Amino acid sequence: MTAALTLTDVTLTLPAGDETVTALDHVSLEVAKGELLAIVGPSGSGKSSLLAVAGALMPPTSGSVVVGGQELTGASRTRLSRIRGDLIGFVFQSTNLLPSLTARDQLLMVPHMASGIRAEHRAKADELLASVGMSHRADRRPAQLSGGERQRVGIARALMGDPQVLLVDEPTSALDHARADEVVALLAERAHATGTACVMVTHDLEVLTHTDRVLRMHDGVLGALPAAVLG
Amino acid sequence: MFLALRELRFARGRFLLMGSVVALMAALSVILSGLSSGLVDHGVSGLRDMRADSFAFDESVTSDQFSRSTVDVAAVAAWKDAKGVTDAAPVGSALVHAESDAGVQFSAALFGITEGSFLEPDLVDGDSVGARENGVVISDGIAADGIGIGDVITIDRIGTELTVVGTTGSASYGHVAIVYLPLATWQEVAYGIPGEVPSSAYEIATAIALQHDGELADTEVAGTAAISKQESFNASPGYEAETSTMLLIQVFLYVISALVVGAFFTVWTVQRQPEIALLKAMGASSGYVVRDALAQVLVVLLGATALGGAAGWALGAAMPEGMPFVLETIPVLTGFALIIVLGAAGALVAIRQITRVDPLTALGGAR
Numbered sequence: 329m330t331a332a333l334t335l336t337d338v339t340l341t342l343p344a345g346d347e348t349v350t351a352l353d354h355v356s357l358e359v360a361k362g363e364l365l366a367i368v369g370p371s372g373s374g375k376s377s378l379l380a381v382a383g384a385l386m387p388p389t390s391g392s393v394v395v396g397g398q399e400l401t402g403a404s405r406t407r408l409s410r411i412r413g414d415l416i417g418f419v420f421q422s423t424n425l426l427p428s429l430t431a432r433d434q435l436l437m438v439p440h441m442a443s444g445i446r447a448e449h450r451a452k453a454d455e456l457l458a459s460v461g462m463s464h465r466a467d468r469r470p471a472q473l474s475g476g477e478r479q480r481v482g483i484a485r486a487l488m489g490d491p492q493v494l495l496v497d498e499p500t501s502a503l504d505h506a507r508a509d510e511v512v513a514l515l516a517e518r519a520h521a522t523g524t525a526c527v528m529v530t531h532d533l534e535v536l537t538h539t540d541r542v543l544r545m546h547d548g549v550l551g552a553l554p555a556a557v558l559g
Numbered sequence: 560m561f562l563a564l565r566e567l568r569f570a571r572g573r574f575l576l577m578g579s580v581v582a583l584m585a586a587l588s589v590i591l592s593g594l595s596s597g598l599v600d601h602g603v604s605g606l607r608d609m610r611a612d613s614f615a616f617d618e619s620v621t622s623d624q625f626s627r628s629t630v631d632v633a634a635v636a637a638w639k640d641a642k643g644v645t646d647a648a649p650v651g652s653a654l655v656h657a658e659s660d661a662g663v664q665f666s667a668a669l670f671g672i673t674e675g676s677f678l679e680p681d682l683v684d685g686d687s688v689g690a691r692e693n694g695v696v697i698s699d700g701i702a703a704d705g706i707g708i709g710d711v712i713t714i715d716r717i718g719t720e721l722t723v724v725g726t727t728g729s730a731s732y733g734h735v736a737i738v739y740l741p742l743a744t745w746q747e748v749a750y751g752i753p754g755e756v757p758s759s760a761y762e763i764a765t766a767i768a769l770q771h772d773g774e775l776a777d778t779e780v781a782g783t784a785a786i787s788k789q790e791s792f793n794a795s796p797g798y799e800a801e802t803s804t805m806l807l808i809q810v811f812l813y814v815i816s817a818l819v820v821g822a823f824f825t826v827w828t829v830q831r832q833p834e835i836a837l838l839k840a841m842g843a844s845s846g847y848v849v850r851d852a853l854a855q856v857l858v859v860l861l862g863a864t865a866l867g868g869a870a871g872w873a874l875g876a877a878m879p880e881g882m883p884f885v886l887e888t889i890p891v892l893t894g895f896a897l898i899i900v901l902g903a904a905g906a907l908v909a910i911r912q913i914t915r916v917d918p919l920t921a922l923g924g925a926r
Binding site for chain 1: 561562565566568569570833836838839840841842843846847904918919921922
């Protein structure tokens, strides 16, 4: 299998007052197509920094990030923006849908930003909504959806642009156990079905059963998960 | 416009409030514009309609010349000889109270002119000034009081009797209607004492009206100084005070509308920051988000201005007769354009913040 996302010796230092904090410390990582990788760790361990760097939202201080064959290090802001649109899908924490749009329009926003909406995009949006079990809620706005339903729409939206890499930030933080389990199972199923490499950052250990691989982030260092944690 | 229109529908309460403010401003701009044009019409349309390019007044009088200046009729000949001047004619002006033979009292502006000169008003009906002794032409305002051809009007103070021989259009001067009368009759009225009038009284006028090609080479001739017709508006009573007040009010209106629109979209853009960050994280360029936001601004401004403008126009059309109110297409449309352009400029200042929103904030606080 080829890697959809490769990080090589990535270091990220962030200013914190007068000092600097090492958010990522020589992180190297490969994520294969169709793989669901979970990264666990306490808050402040650098999980979100990893997503920000892998998601072309922030350039690394040093090291190389390659998404779908495109090198991100040294790319201009415009190019990073284009890469985000073309190659990367984001699923954010609970509330990041646009409040004024129906579920279907959330998905249609993606082709509208890239090129304009055509008939095939509408068909694809309906198909994706069906694949996450949201066909019957396609005309609802976020305020009319439950937390789990919002995350399903969020996942469908992230897949709308056929991304190489799906980056998922704490998808279950606002959900109860049953809903959280469903959402992660859906992510795994979609990653396997579409061949999208999926990196999920979480501190919810109960959802890890659906993942292909689990790594742990601690003080900016990425490593294997101690067996004891999973019990 | 995909997002812009859906947001308009979603946040229709807020946009409706905002749109109402813009609509009311547009309505107000129509009314101010109508009032402004109306005041100008009431103030100086009698002058504006004269086929003169300049007026020469007594050079020692520098303000309110139409009331204060006195020139010698002999200056007409001197002006006719001046370079560039094609014709010159004396004109006398005065504001008087008068009464018709039917007992109607009214105020009027007297314009004394020489028969056959280029200052003769265009007739709507009847004969020209001086068609019979003390024969005068009246403008609409006096005709509206029920005075018509054949009626006799008496000048208050000295009892000079004038006979209406013709009518002209809606000209007025100093907010009253105009009586065009023979210069000699005006001179008798200006002399101010009934009975025998000394011959020297027949040598005066208020100004010399001039027609000329291009700019005047020499503006001072025979103790008189010429100013253009446009400048002479300021020489008529109250004109400058009225127009500058109206202009000030209108400038305020446009500045306020730009600030109100700018303030609304500043708050709106700040509220939308998480959504803007999200759009950018999803790969939208700043340009895309700015274009979308600007489209939203223009939809609001165009819609509200059209509705408010139509309401203002309807209100203006329903103004009672006699109000100084004239709806002119170009000033009204200029007002609309100013509201839209300045409003969009105000909003653009707010919308610029979009380019500074960091998509990283979409990831949430914890790093």
